[in-house]
Amino acid sequence: HGTSTINSQGHLEIGGCDTVELTQQHGTPLYVMDETLIRQRCREFVEAFRQSGLPFQVAYASKAFCVMAMCRIVEEEGMSLDVVSDGELYTALQAGFPAERIHFHGNNKTPQELEMALDAGIGCFVVDNFIELHMLNALAGEKRKKAKILLRIAPGVDAHTHEYISTGQTDSKFGFDLENGAARQAVLESSQLPHIELLGTHSHIGSQIFEVGGFQLAVEKEITFAAAVRAELGVTFSVLNLGGGFGIRYIDGDTPLHVSEYVAAITSTVREQFAKYDYPLPEIWTEPGRSIVGDAGTTLYTVGTFKDIPGVRKYVAVDGGMTDNPRPALYQAQYEAMLANRATEPNEELVSIAGKCCESGDMLIWDTKLPKAQNGDVLAVACTGAYNYSMASNYNRLRRPAVVFVKEGKADVVVERETYADLIRKDVVPERMKPVTE
Ligand code: LLP
Numbered sequence: 438h439g440t441s442t443i444n445s446q447g448h449l450e451i452g453g454c455d456t457v458e459l460t461q462q463h464g465t466p467l468y469v470m471d472e473t474l475i476r477q478r479c480r481e482f483v484e485a486f487r488q489s490g491l492p493f494q495v496a497y498a499s500k501a502f503c504v505m506a507m508c509r510i511v512e513e514e515g516m517s518l519d520v521v522s523d524g525e526l527y528t529a530l531q532a533g534f535p536a537e538r539i540h541f542h543g544n545n546k547t548p549q550e551l552e553m554a555l556d557a558g559i560g561c562f563v564v565d566n567f568i569e570l571h572m573l574n575a576l577a578g579e580k581r582k583k584a585k586i587l588l589r590i591a592p593g594v595d596a597h598t599h600e601y602i603s604t605g606q607t608d609s610k611f612g613f614d615l616e617n618g619a620a621r622q623a624v625l626e627s628s629q630l631p632h633i634e635l636l637g638t639h640s641h642i643g644s645q646i647f648e649v650g651g652f653q654l655a656v657e658k659e660i661t662f663a664a665a666v667r668a669e670l671g672v673t674f675s676v677l678n679l680g681g682g683f684g685i686r687y688i689d690g691d692t693p694l695h696v697s698e699y700v701a702a703i704t705s706t707v708r709e710q711f712a713k714y715d716y717p718l719p720e721i722w723t724e725p726g727r728s729i730v731g732d733a734g735t736t737l738y739t740v741g742t743f744k745d746i747p748g749v750r751k752y753v754a755v756d757g758g759m760t761d762n763p764r765p766a767l768y769q770a771q772y773e774a775m776l777a778n779r780a781t782e783p784n785e786e787l788v789s790i791a792g793k794c795c796e797s798g799d800m801l802i803w804d805t806k807l808p809k810a811q812n813g814d815v816l817a818v819a820c821t822g823a824y825n826y827s828m829a830s831n832y833n834r835l836r837r838p839a840v841v842f843v844k845e846g847k848a849d850v851v852v853e854r855e856t857y858a859d860l861i862r863k864d865v866v867p868e869r870m871k872p873v874t875e
Contacts, residue, residue, distance in 0.1 A: 438732060439474035440843075449735075449777035449817050455735055456777040460815050465739040466757035468826050470851075471504075472510070472844040473608060474733040475822075478696065479514040482725060485700035490663035491707065493719050496540050498681045498726030499525050501823040505765055506842060506851035507730070517560070518682075519724045523550045530557055540678075540724075541818030542589075544611050551576050551716050555584065561638045563678070564614055565589045570627060577632035584632060587639040587678050587722075588613055588623050592653055592658040594642045612640070616661055621669075628672050635672065637719055638663065641680025647693050649702035652679060656706045664714040678722035679703060685731040687820045688771045696728060727823040732824020736761060736838075737777060740814040741793070751788045753810050758792010759799040760835045762818070762825045766798045774802055777817040782808035790816065794833050828850070834860055 442452045448457045452471050460467060479497070486493035496517035499508070503520075508529045511518050517538040518524045529539055539559040541550070544566065551573055554562065564570050564586045577584040589612035613620040620638075627635040640655050663674050684693040694702075696739065704721065711718050738755035745751045764770035774790060776782070784806035792799035801818060808814070829837050836855035841848045 439471040439477075441471070443780045447779060449775065449780045449783040452848075453846030454843040454848050456817060457815055458736070458775075459841065459843070460737050460739065462839060462848070463850065464854060465737050465815070466755070466761050466822065466838040468735045468761070468838055468840040468852075469735045469737060469848075470727060470730070470822055470840060470842050471733040471735075472842045475507075475510055475730055477570045478733070479516060481696040482700065482729070483514070483782075486704070486721070488697070488725075489700060489704035489717060489721075490507060491704050492563070493720060494722045496538075496722060496724045497729050498508060498724045499529065501726030502730045502825075503528055504530035504809050504826070504840065504852050506849075508534045512538075516721075523547075523553055525552070526554060526557065526559070536560070536694075540722075544589075548572060548576065551579075552558060555580050555582055560585065561636065562586045563589050564623075564627075565650045567623065567626070569656040570633070572631070574630040574632045578602070582632065583634050585634045585636055585793065586627065586635050586859070587676060588620065588627065588635070590620050590640050590659065590662065592640045592642065593656045594640075594655045594658065615658060618630065618777075621663060621666060623844050624666050624672055627671055628670065635674075637674035637676035637678065638720075639678035639680065641724065642682060643680045644686045646682045647684045647691070649694065649699055652682075652699070652703050653706040655679065656703060657710055660707075660710040660714060660716065663719075664716055667716065673717065675719050676722055677707070677719045677843060678724070680730070681724040681726050683725050683728040684726050685820065685823075687731075688773050693728075696725075701755075711810050729823075731823035732820045734820065734825060736818045736821040736825065738778075738816045738818070740810050740812060740816050742812070743810075749822075751786070752791045753788045753807070753816075754791045755801070755816050756793055757828075757835070757838065758794050758801060759796075760792070760794060760832050761829050762801060762821055763828050763830065764824060765801055767828075772802050772820065774805060774807065774816055774818045776777050776808050776810060777815040779814065786810070790818075794835070796811055831855075831860065836860060 440452045448455050482495045483806040494517050495518040497511045498519045503525050519540045521542045536557040537560040540561045541554050542563045591612040591614050613623045742754045759766045786809045839854035840852035
């Protein structure tokens with residue numbers, strides 16, 4: 438998919454770059470991001486909303502993959518950016534991302550984070566709870582500012598498991614509950630606080646969702662709430678943020694909708710529902726993460742060792758693993774792989790792909806078919822663009838891989854591979870433990 442093809446040497450090519458050459462130049466493991474595909478996904482979202490005719494903002498959820506070059510792309514594509522920590526905020530600001538297009542999320546923002554965001558002049562805080570609401574009001578007051586906010590609502594829609602149940606998921610650490618009156622109370626208090634400007638509500642029902650029903654249900658609940666609040670408290674919202682969560686295809690059998698289908702279904706529900714309550718149409722905001730960067734990423738590894746247990750399983754080990762992709766270990770996530778240097782050869786051997794970390798759970802793929810792999814082959818794992826680099830670790834003191842953006846035959850390093858010096862940069866050996874030197 439994207440700009441991937443197989444070239445005349447039988448090598449996987451992405452963005453016009455031979456992946457085998459990329460590994461020779463940049464080493465492995467290597468994250469390769471198809472810049473054209475990222476931009477295409479950004480444009481699909483923006484275009485789908487434009488088609489709907491509703492006022493909108495698409496904010497890329499940077500937690501999926503947050504580096505300065507990515508912030509540049511999001512800026513160039515005219516989108517907004519959702520951050521969830523001072524670190525993401527810092528990255529965005531350093532990349533020159535306009536503060537007024539940044540939204541700040543999180544269920545436990547620290548006073549320092551709120552101050553940093555206020556000082557930067559970000560566009561919106563998605564307030565999660567009462568402590569934050571009052572802390573933000575006080576800090577904004579000290580700075581003689583007014584903070585624009587959305588209230589994060591827990592709509593009681595559970596879409597985490599591809600199925601949604603209208604009453605589920607009240608047990609969540611996020612947001613103000615609709616059912617017990619917390620959300621209503623939050624609107625009341627927000628509208629009375631002098632340094633808070635309430636724009637509307639936010640909900641996020643889950644991630645890697647394949648159906649629109651959950652989103653539509655959340656829209657209905659939010660709108661019913663907005664209508665009730667308008668009637669009772671006289672507060673009218675101008676923004677409805679529906680979060681992210683649009684699923685992508687990782688393996689055969691995953692059946693996501695196209696971005697345009699998600700957006701069309703959601704926006705038509707919005708129109709219907711707001712008309713029903715005769716409520717002025719608000720701006721619709723959304724926060725896709727995975728669906729912007731997920732399938733644009735491919736991780737390249739070098740095949741190392743094997744363990745063949747006759748009649749049981751053959752393990753093929755690569756030079757990365759749970760440190761660069763913790764998703765299989767964390768979520769039983771499934772991926773597809775191929776040998777990038779032998780891309781035209783038939784898949785004739787059933788193997789399982791192991792990482793190099795010292796624990797049995799460090800497996801990337803169970804039971805997949807590949808050409809008979811040899812030491813030195815290049816293994817490409819697809820759809821690693823989201824929640825891979827951003828969740829990578831230095832477990833076992835492995836150095837985090839480089840990230841390259843490929844486009845039209847050019848490869849730009851956007852994150853350098855960590856060095857040994859990086860690994861010990863923050864280590865301090867107390868004077869009394871220093872090795873004795875003569
Ligand atoms: N908005 C909010 C408030 C969120 O919490 C999230 C994701 C998003 C937007 C973006 O969701 P997306 O479009 O990427 O599904 N580490 C997990 C995913 C965690 C998602 C957390 N929140 C994984 O690797 O599957």
